[in-house]
Amino acid sequence: MSDQISQPLVAAQSAAKEIAEITGKASHEMSFTLGSGWSDAASIFGEPTHKIEMSKLTGFATSTVAGHGGHISSYTINNKNILIFFGRTHLYEGKGIDAVVHGTRTAVSAGAKIVVLTNACGGINPNYSVGQPVLIRDHISLTGISPIKGANFVDLTDVYSARLRAQLKSYDPTLAEGVYAHWPGPTYETPAEIRMIGILGADLVGMSTVPEAIAAHAMGAEVIGISLVTNPAAGLSKNKLSHEEVIAAGKASAEKVGKLLENLLKVS
Numbered sequence: 001m002s003d004q005i006s007q008p009l010v011a012a013q014s015a016a017k018e019i020a021e022i023t024g025k026a027s028h029e030m031s032f033t034l035g036s037g038w039s040d041a042a043s044i045f046g047e048p049t050h051k052i053e054m055s056k057l058t059g060f061a062t063s064t065v066a067g068h069g070g071h072i073s074s075y076t077i078n079n080k081n082i083l084i085f086f087g088r089t090h091l092y093e094g095k096g097i098d099a100v101v102h103g104t105r106t107a108v109s110a111g112a113k114i115v116v117l118t119n120a121c122g123g124i125n126p127n128y129s130v131g132q133p134v135l136i137r138d139h140i141s142l143t144g145i146s147p148i149k150g151a152n153f154v155d156l157t158d159v160y161s162a163r164l165r166a167q168l169k170s171y172d173p174t175l176a177e178g179v180y181a182h183w184p185g186p187t188y189e190t191p192a193e194i195r196m197i198g199i200l201g202a203d204l205v206g207m208s209t210v211p212e213a214i215a216a217h218a219m220g221a222e223v224i225g226i227s228l229v230t231n232p233a234a235g236l237s238k239n240k241l242s243h244e245e246v247i248a249a250g251k252a253s254a255e256k257v258g259k260l261l262e263n264l265l266k267v268s
C-alpha cells in the first residue's frame with residue numbers, strides 16, 4: 001500500500017508548474033487539444049500571450065522530426081486563462097499510454113476544470129457528412145488500453161459531460177452526437193472491420209481522444225469531445241482513405257470549426 005502519487009502524475013505536475021512559471025499565470029481554467037483539421041481555426045482565439053514548445057516541458061516526448069514538435073499556447077480571453085495544445089501523442093507512436101495522456105494530465109494539473117478534446121475521424125453513421133463536427137456522447141475502446149493503473153475502478157458512465165453538451169447544443173441545435181470508437185492504428189480499418197465496429201454501436205472511428213478523456217475524467221475534470229468527420233470510414237465510399245482527404249476536409253470546414261471553438265469559449 002502506498003499513498004504516493006504516481007510518477008506520471010508527478011511529471012504532469014512538474015510540467016504544469018513550468019507552464020505557470022513561464023506564463024506567470026497561477027492557473028489555466030480550460031484546455032483545448034486541437035486535432036487535425038482544427039488548428040487553423042485557432043486564429044479566432046487571437047494572439048497567445050505565450051507559446052511554449054512541448055519539448056521544453058517535463059515529460060513531453062521529443063519529436064523525431066526537427067521543427068515538428070507540438071506546442072502549447074496560453075491565452076487570456078475575457079479574464080479566463082486557457083491552454084491550447086497543438087499536437088498530441090497517439091498510441092500508435094509506441095511511446096506508451098502515459099505519453100499519450102501526459103498533455104491532458106498536465107492541463108488538469110495546470111488547473112483545467114474543462115478539457116476540450118478534438119479530433120478528425122472517419123464517419124460510420126450514414127447520416128454524417130464530411131466536414132461535419134459531431135459531439136462525442138460516449139466511446140468504445142477497441143485498444144483495451146487504459147491510462148489508469150492499479151485497483152482504481154474509475155466510473156465511466158458519464159465521461160463526456162452531458163451538462164456541457166447541452167450548453168453547446170443550446171448555441172447550435174444542429175450539432176449531432178455520436179459514439180466514438182478508438183482504433184489503435186496507424187492503419188485505417190478494413191471495410192469488414194468498419195462493418196463490425198458499426199454493429200458494435202459506434203458512429204465515429206479514430207485513433208485518439210479516448211485515453212485523454214479517461215485520464216481527464218479520472219482527475220475530476222469535465223470533458224467535451226468533438227470529432228470532425230473528415231472521411232467516410234473504409235468501404236463506405238468509393239474512394240480510398242488518404243491523409244490528404246483529411247487535410248482538405250479540415251480546410252473546407254474551417255468556418256464551421258471556428259464557430260464551434262467560439263462557442264466552446266462560452267461554456268462554463
Ligand code: 8IG
Binds near residue numbers: 036122231233246
Ligand atoms: I481523419 O477512417 C481519420 N482518422 N481509425 N479511421 C480511423 N482513424 C481515422 C479515420 C478513419 N479517419
